[in-house]
Amino acid sequence: EVQLVESGGNWVQTGGSLRLSCAGSGFSFPNFVISWVRQAPGRGLEWVLAINGRGSATYYSDSVKGRFTVSRDNSGNTVSVQMNNLRVEDTALYYCAREFCSGGSCYLDFWGHGTPVTVSS
Amino acid sequence: DIQMTQSPSTVSASVGDSVTITCRASQYTRNWLAWYQQKPGKAPSLLIYDASSLKDGVPSRFSGGGSGTDFTLTISSLQPDDSATYYCQQYNSYPWTFGPGTKLEIK
Numbered sequence: 001e002v003q004l005v006e007s008g009g010n011w012v013q014t015g016g017s018l019r020l021s022c023a024g025s026g027f028s029f030p031n032f033v034i035s036w037v038r039q040a041p042g043r044g045l046e047w048v049l050a051i052n053g054r055g056s057a058t059y060y061s062d063s064v065k066g067r068f069t070v071s072r073d074n075s076g077n078t079v080s081v082q083m084n085n086l087r088v089e090d091t092a093l094y095y096c097a098r099e100f101c102s103g104g105s106c107y108l109d110f111w112g113h114g115t116p117v118t119v120s121s
Numbered sequence: 122d123i124q125m126t127q128s129p130s131t132v133s134a135s136v137g138d139s140v141t142i143t144c145r146a147s148q149y150t151r152n153w154l155a156w157y158q159q160k161p162g163k164a165p166s167l168l169i170y171d172a173s174s175l176k177d178g179v180p181s182r183f184s185g186g187g188s189g190t191d192f193t194l195t196i197s198s199l200q201p202d203d204s205a206t207y208y209c210q211q212y213n214s215y216p217w218t219f220g221p222g223t224k225l226e227i228k
Contacts, residue, residue, distance in 0.1 A: 045165065
């Protein structure tokens with residue numbers, strides 16, 4: 001059974017840092033892109049970043065570029081996001097999701113349950 | 122970035138009815154569009170990918186259509202369990218972008 005479990009969410013002051021993790025199991029972890037998607041309270045979904053299977057390519061939304069850094073440890077089946085210089089608008093539930101890719105089409109087929117991040121002054 | 126819009130933002134229908142939600146992309150996305158269902162307090166769940174392909178295990182009451190920039194999600198024979206918010210998402214190019222969501226209420 002495919003499982004993704006996020007951890008690391010917490011309350012932090014503006015300007016602070018947090019490190020989120022996503023642990024995958026039930027599938028060949030190194031073969032999949034992992035994305036992070038966030039959802040602010042009462043709002044819609046916002047894609048944040050992604051990392052390819054080998055960790056050699058990363059992609060970021062403009063809203064987090066330069067502040068968030070994604071990495072992965074395929075020996076431990078984990079993806080981590082280092083979040084620096086956090087802003088109030090980063091407050092959200094952060095989901096990690098697996099990207100299933102076939103023939104150039106890549107969609108988010110399994111999601112974790114999310115980890116909450118609260119940033120306040 | 123590709124902007125996604127959805128309509129309606131909210132829809133109310135009765136058990137047994139059919140509803141159609143539309144999604145429009147600001148640029149051509151081929152057929153690389155997905156639909157997700159999200160129930161309160163839960164993570165999103167994939168329903169449809171590549172505009173019209175049903176994920177394994179999703180009831181055939183759900184169907185997707187469209188191509189290019191205009192897409193639809195149709196839910197037929199509505200059930201109480203279909204009450205949720207539905208999001209479209211393009212994966213033609215990063216950054217992936219989602220529509221604002223359509224909240225479906227079952228009367």
